[in-house]
Amino acid sequence: MTTITVPASQGRAVRVAKGQKLRITTPKGAQAADFFAFNAENVGEWLSCPHTWVTSFCIKPREGDVFLSRFRRPMLRFVKDGANGVHDMMIAACDQFRYEFFGHHHPHASCSDNLQSAMRREGYEVSVIPQPVNFFTNTQIDAQSRLVSPPNPVAPGAFVEMEALMDVICVISSCPFDLPVEGWPINSAQGVTELLLDVQ
Amino acid sequence: MTTITVPASQGRAVRVAKGQKLRITTPKGAQAADFFAFNAENVGEWLSCPHTWVTSFCIKPREGDVFLSRFRRPMLRFVKDGANGVHDMMIAACDQFRYEFFGHHHPHASCSDNLQSAMRREGYEVSVIPQPVNFFTNTQIDAQSRLVSPPNPVAPGAFVEMEALMDVICVISSCPFDLPVEGWPINSAQGVTELLLDVQ
Numbered sequence A, B: 001m002t003t004i005t006v007p008a009s010q011g012r013a014v015r016v017a018k019g020q021k022l023r024i025t026t027p028k029g030a031q032a033a034d035f036f037a038f039n040a041e042n043v044g045e046w047l048s049c050p051h052t053w054v055t056s057f058c059i060k061p062r063e064g065d066v067f068l069s070r071f072r073r074p075m076l077r078f079v080k081d082g083a084n085g086v087h088d089m090m091i092a093a094c095d096q097f098r099y100e101f102f103g104h105h106h107p108h109a110s111c112s113d114n115l116q117s118a119m120r121r122e123g124y125e126v127s128v129i130p131q132p133v134n135f136f137t138n139t140q141i142d143a144q145s146r147l148v149s150p151p152n153p154v155a156p157g158a159f160v161e162m163e164a165l166m167d168v169i170c171v172i173s174s175c176p177f178d179l180p181v182e183g184w185p186i187n188s189a190q191g192v193t194e195l196l197l198d199v200q
Helices: A047-057 A096-101 A111-121 B051-055 B096-103 B111-121
Strands: A002-006 A011-016 A021-027 A031-040 A044-046 A066-068 A074-082 A133-135 A158-164 A168-174 A195-197 B002-006 B011-016 B021-026 B033-039 B040-044 B064-068 B075-080 B132-135 B156-166 B166-172 B195-199
Touching: A002 A011, A002 A168, A002 B040, A011 A021, A011 A195, A021 A031, A021 A074, A031 A074, A031 A111, A044 B096, A111 A168, A133 B111, A168 B096, A195 B156, B002 B011, B002 B166, B011 B111, B011 B195, B021 B033, B033 B075, B051 B064, B111 B166, B166 B195
Parallel strands: none
Antiparallel strands: A002 A195, A011 A168, A021 A158, A021 A195, A031 A044, A031 A133, A031 A168, A066 A074, A074 A158, B002 B195, B011 B166, B021 B156, B021 B195, B033 B040, B033 B132, B033 B166, B064 B075, B075 B156
16 A cells, blocks of 8 residues: 655645555545546546536535546546545636635645646646546535535545546645635635545 | 527537627527637637636626636626526536437537537637536536436527627537437427527
């Protein structure tokens, strides 16, 4: 088994061979994990949330669901949900402009930058930021179709486990969102924390 | 004023200069209009639904909302909704694989192909199919986060109107979906019909 720590506000790429399992854990709880996956043989094929939910007919990932690529091919199966379904597939990966939108006008770490850096370490330039699966992220769509984000209830040690259905390069970002935005507390009020990755 | 007919199951590109308005009408009603937009100076910048809804905090486009690009820049304002809010931003553009998923294993016209053909006529190869805004498309997210598509109630003559906030190339596809899938009646039961585009 390979274990990798994703430091708070950083990202890491990890290769997961077909049949292997990837577990992502939030040791301290309530830490959003932005998750991206690419076909290891062709990084032009990536996990697509819209293609996934229009096939699962559910905007939340559930145990047993299969994450599809933008070509609608099976990439990973969500085999175990140790976080009670508190996940999101709607929030675009944060980037510098997102922080500026919330009034932060200095450079800020972001999931988009983390993705691009992690993939460069693997030898690839990613020029399109896919819609991530945001594990351990508490969003809901209310009756007026509004996107709301109540406080994050994910417990320390919560995890998700996926099985690769093709050889994939996965990127996991510890979402650096730390602005005190009323009604939009993505992570714990105690700050951004690390994630753990286990591949076996 | 320029008026263009988008024949049933086909797509058309139309250039809309900053300050001009584009109206899309479903003359017979209940015809899904897949809508894509690209920065006319750089087609690498396109309208992004996830970046739009995470800023409007609503997964439905509403009068006054601004459609943002994947770089979070304003592209178009939704100035008039003549279809009572019956629109979708969740359903990935149909493609050959979508029809195969529903059991149709022969070639089938699709919004993805329509987009690519329309953009080739403008001189561009589109290699990433963006998540479209699907006007006149009736989807809802139920209390279990499931994506459902009740029968399409959009009246004949319903329309939407947008104002361009930058020079854009817009592509509108008359969604060719015509499979009799129980619980997933995207268009009218009477079949796929044309759309009208007015630019002024």
